[in-house]
Amino acid sequence: MTIPAEIDTPEIIIDRDVLQRNIDRMATAVQAKGLHLRPHVKTHKVPEIAEMQLAAGATGLTVATLGEAEVFAEHGAKDIFIAYPLWVGPRQAERLQRLAAKARIAVGLDSREAAETMAASLGDAVGEIEVLLEIDSGHHRSGIAPDAAVDVAHAAARAGLRVTGIFTFPGHSYAPGMPLKAADEERLALGEAADLLTAAGFPITHVSGGSTPTATLTGNSGATEVRPGVYVFGDAQQLELDRCAAEDIALTVAATVVSRHEGTDLIPRRVILDSGSKILGGDRPGWATGFGRLLDHPEARISALSEHHATVVWPAEATLPALGDRLRVVPNHVCIAMNLVDEVTVISGGEIVARWQVAARGRNK
Numbered sequence: 054m055t056i057p058a059e060i061d062t063p064e065i066i067i068d069r070d071v072l073q074r075n076i077d078r079m080a081t082a083v084q085a086k087g088l089h090l091r092p093h094v095k096t097h098k099v100p101e102i103a104e105m106q107l108a109a110g111a112t113g114l115t116v117a118t119l120g121e122a123e124v125f126a127e128h129g130a131k132d133i134f135i136a137y138p139l140w141v142g143p144r145q146a147e148r149l150q151r152l153a154a155k156a157r158i159a160v161g162l163d164s165r166e167a168a169e170t171m172a173a174s175l176g177d178a179v180g181e182i183e184v185l186l187e188i189d190s191g192h193h194r195s196g197i198a199p200d201a202a203v204d205v206a207h208a209a210a211r212a213g214l215r216v217t218g219i220f221t222f223p224g225h226s227y228a229p230g231m232p233l234k235a236a237d238e239e240r241l242a243l244g245e246a247a248d249l250l251t252a253a254g255f256p257i258t259h260v261s262g263g264s265t266p267t268a269t270l271t272g273n274s275g276a277t278e279v280r281p282g283v284y285v286f287g288d289a290q291q292l293e294l295d296r297c298a299a300e301d302i303a304l305t306v307a308a309t310v311v312s313r314h315e316g317t318d319l320i321p322r323r324v325i326l327d328s329g330s331k332i333l334g335g336d337r338p339g340w341a342t343g344f345g346r347l348l349d350h351p352e353a354r355i356s357a358l359s360e361h362h363a364t365v366v367w368p369a370e371a372t373l374p375a376l377g378d379r380l381r382v383v384p385n386h387v388c389i390a391m392n393l394v395d396e397v398t399v400i401s402g403g404e405i406v407a408r409w410q411v412a413a414r415g416r417n418k
Contacts, residue, residue, distance in 0.1 A: 218259025
């Protein structure tokens with residue numbers, strides 16, 4: 054695809070046709086498993102994309118922060134889960150109450166202390182907010198062990214909160230060879246916690262799992278919904294994990310070759326692009342082969358990033374791009390890239406059709 058001439062680099066481009074195909078494919082795959090889809094909109098932060106996901110059958114949205122919830126509720130979302138172990142003081146409680154007047158709101162927690170503080174802060178509004186307990190299914194970030202769920206649920210219930218479900222994030226699926234293992238560990242952890250809570254008398258109606266690497270692997274043996282986010286765009290991490298193909302990449306960064314070097318025996322053959330860490334983000338897992346990929350040149354590797362430079366090592370057998378050539382870069386972690394810009398350019402059939410505001414950009418609290 055040729056980058057439209059009207060675009061000044063570096064700039065994020067979204068291919069609406071590929072985006073729609075990704076949205077429809079995930080919706081169909083999840084529905085075929087008898088699960089609900091609750092996409093994580095922290096990936097894109099764009100109300101227009103959330104509308105596309107809801108139109109394709111998503112039953113609600115997932116967000117990471119109160120600020121993101123406020124943006125999407127303002128744009129009409131009616132069912133929002135804040136998938137984060139919130140610490141709710143008086144100011145956060147006021148914001149939750151305003152949100153609950155617009156939509157069904159559920160929040161995460163993973164400790165007795167958080168439950169008690171949340172309930173005290175909510176006061177008479179304690180019954181307006183649903184709570185899902187976060188279960189650690191192997192990622193070992195936040196979350197409690199399955200056998201600790203009943204104790205936390207009792208503390209929440211005594212404080213007046215409504216515990217309606219559990220959730221997990223199988224984040225260890227973001228590594229080579231791990232998606233299947235992470236999906237299996239997710240199933241076991243959620244199943245154990247749900248069984249214990251049900252036996253203790255808690256009406257568990259939401260069992261929430263799934264990340265982009267595992268969403269289509271999650272079975273219907275206990276989970277009720279999955280929460281993938283990156284699937285709408287794809288990124289270089291998903292390419293390297295074989296969880297998407299090049300034709301599934303809906304978001305790229307248009308970049309220009311601003312420096313060109315044939316190299317020597319000691320210095321690599323390379324080009325420099327005007328897309329540095331301030332638009333690509335700086336994420337690079339230890340297993341990744343670079344700081345991003347070039348969509349039309351899969352053999353090239355981004356070996357280093359500065360704030361406004363991307364160093365791309367070019368294979369000896371391939372033609373080195375000319376100065377001024379415009380290339381499409383795939384960020385390693387697309388969620389970071391979206392949080393670095395105010396708006397994105399939308400294309401269809403190679404033509405610019407819209408510019409979307411990244412409305413929830415920076416809403417980190």
